[in-house]
Amino acid sequence: MDLDALLHHFFGTADLDTLDEGAIELGIERLGTAFGTEREPGRRFALWTLLHALGEAPDPATAFKDARERAAAEAYARAAGRAAQS
Secondary structure, three states: OOHHHHHHHHHOOOOHHHOOHHHHHHHHHHHHHHHHHOOOHHHHHHHHHHHHHOOOOOOHHHHOOOHHHHHHHHHHHHHHHHHHHO
């Protein structure tokens, strides 16, 4: 999945800095709905990582029933946290 395409699809632009709070909230709501209904694991994980980047991702323990997907999400969250600190 292409990040710019995802942003454009859910937010109408690839530049979130141009949006007001209401537009961002609406985009996050759309993204959350897509995450909740997506069944293909790779696409679902991509949507979760975008939610995570926006600070709106559900906890991996509740978001992913499959142990491998959950472990991947936890590893991603740890790596993203380390990257944010450096």
